[in-house]
Amino acid sequence: MTLPENTGTDRTFQVDLRGLVDLLSHHLYSSPRVYLRELMQNAVDALTARHALEPQGQFGIRLYADGALVRVEDDGVGLTEADVHTFLATIGRSSKRAEKIAEQRADFIGQFGIGLLSCFLVADEIHVVSRSARTPDAPAVEWRGRGDGSYTVRTLPASARPQPGTTVTLTPRADAAEWTRPERVHALARHFGSLLRHPVTFTDGTGGPEPVNPEPAPWSLTHPTPGARHRALAAYGEEVFGFKPLDTIELDLPAVGLRGIACILPEAVPSGRRHGHRVHVKGMLLSEQAPEILPDWAFFVRCVVDAESLRPTASREALYEDDTLAAVRDALADRLRDWIARAAASDPDLLGRFLQVHHLAVKSLAVHDDEILRMLLPWLPFETTDGHATLDEFARTHRTVLVTSSVEEFRQVAAIASAAGLGVVNGGYTYDRELVHRLPEVRPEVAVADLDPATLTAHLDPVDRETELAAAAYLARARDALAVFDCDVALRAFQPASAPALLVDSREARHERTRSQLAREQEGGLWGGILGHLRQEVPRAQLILNQLNPLVRTAVAIEEPELARTSAEALYGQAALLSRRPLRPSESSLINRSFLDLLAHALRKDS
């Protein structure tokens, strides 16, 4: 099918000006306070343009707020009457956008031609008086723009503004007093402008102008020694973030004109909570919540950076996701890795403190990052049968490192395995088993194996033949009683003697048993066939009775069949409870039944 030929006339979109102004001024920004940032930023861009004309000039920005009005005055490049019509009064047109976009962006912060509209968040009218530095003999020009989209322009005598530059004055609405009080304006100016490179002052009219950005960025200062520099940067980090960093990493990426610091958090944070980083663009604070500057895994740091060539989005509250940002993120991630490598190589004390707090973050990182794995795996702490230990410490005493696949397996076997001289690591926590298994990549002399029932049983002392024979009848009854749970019963001697029985069972074995049980139940049906095909050698659980335990010694001598059976069930039930794994319904009812039977037996005996 072919589409009918287009015969309509070309038209242009109609714009409802009031709606557009409302949209851009009220809905683009997260808070009315950004009006001051947009005004300061326009002033900064105007100064940048003026510096290009007069590189030696001393130019600045002056802020004024007295409660009745807010004024931002700059010595920037200024505007002629024609500029005012073209740039101030045309929404979406910006003097900072040109054919050579990349070049323009490198110089200016603004580019969209909408920032000024944010003033309508706090005032109904924007009043601008400007005089151009490019056309010095042009008169001063006055522009009044209103929220309904109308504006007036008139020229003023040169004496109305003798020097080039621009003054923007707002008369705040009553409902915007919160954002336009003198103290608030001063605080916002410091907040957004503390790292601006042009001098900015503030006055409320009662005193002399106060500098808003008296100190240059701390990383641009020179210090007498590297130690002094490190302390100064740490102090700045503490001032900005409100915590004393565990360490401070200086960041410097000349290719994108980025400088800054990363502060290592002194406390662990949940991995799901992404931290905001403070990002300045050309000195102006863009966002305090920019998580996109670092990869997800870097949740143990917060950084503050100032970059020349990162692109803000139109709301200027986030960074535009482009190749530059991706490259910056990668480069900063490399810097964090370098820091970890340096600490691992030359500052074990620092590394120890870092890992104590952030080992979970590092573990999640090591799983996907071979380099981090190689550097840090031997240093990471794990729960082991020797208590909390690093893998290096642990491997010094255990040539074979055994690892469980769940926390409950570890709890079950830890005491017994360590009494038998086995070294076991709890592999039940996220990443731990996977990481322990990769230890031979870093320490080839160490062997790692999963702890399975057979390994453990092989390490428990067998009982002598006579004892085995004497217990044979009891063991047979016990096996019979526990057959429904696919559980074998054995007699061994192991420490601690206080433990009557050990139930050795793995999660995989339990799954396999459930599957084969289903296959049996479905025999003949479609599922029975499929599940039956999957059948492997069904791993059995094992109840290992402890010959060293006084109760077990008495139990294996029981001759009465019913009591023998009940005692075996009770021992199984107690061992299952100790393993702290969820019980199956049949196990719960077994525990109930055996408890009541034993109670009945005890009462019968007493009566």
Ligand SMILES: Nc1ncnc2c1ncn2[C@@H]1O[C@H](COP(=O)(O)OP(=O)(O)OP(=O)(O)O)[C@@H](O)[C@H]1O
């Ligand atoms: N203080 C100033 N001095 C000189 N020109 C200015 C000043 N403020 C605004 N302008 C002119 O008005 C235009 C529009 O300003 P506006 O803040 O709306 O957008 P922008 O800064 O160009 O881009 P963005 O929307 O990204 O902020 C600017 O491009 C600039 O030409």
